[in-house]
Amino acid sequence: FAIDQAGIVFxxxxxxxxxxxxxxxxxxxxxxxxxxxxxxxxxxxxxGIPDPYCTRGALQRVESRLTDAGLEALVGHEIEFVLVGADGSALPAHLWAQYGLAGVLEHEGFIRDVTASATASGVAI
Structure with a gap:
């Protein structure tokens, strides 16, 4: 990948x-x-061999070990993403903060749509 995140270098x-x-x-x-x-x-x-460093595979192995020990795991994770305009340009961000909900509040309608769509589709958030 390009050092400036502009894409893949060919x-x-x-x-x-x-x-x-x-x-x-x-x-x-x-x-x-x-x-x-x-x-x-x-x-x-x-x-076609599972990668031993795949986080999903590692979690499945840990979950199996916990199940074998009579325990049940409830696991959550974090997904980070960037919103861009339809043309790929940066969206204005007046409330952005590296930690907190300020950026979420600025795009609250979008977040509500994503949450509602995910819930309706059976994707737990």
Whole structure:
């Protein structure tokens, strides 16, 4: 990737092949509406072997060990993302703060739509 996050660098000796493949869990696929869908994915190497560092796979291993010990795990996670305009440009952010809900409040309508769509699709938030 480009150092300035402008995209992927292509050249005579560089390109994209990738050492891992992401396989989505079709059983967990959720249609969110408006042409969007969501599914969790796991990482595999090019030979189809699960990547030992895949966080989803690691969590499944820990959950199995807890189950074997008679315990049940309830796990949450954080997803970070950036909102951009339809043309890819930065949206104005007058309330942004690195920690807190100020940026969320500035786009509250969008957040409510995402939350409602996710809930209706069975994606717990």
């Amino acid at each position: 050249g005579e000796s560089t390109g994209v092949v990738g050492d891992q493949r992401i396989r989505i869990d079709l059983g967990a696929l959720r249609i969110l509406g408006d042409g969007f869908a969501w599914a969790p994915g796991s990482f595999f190497d090019q030979n």
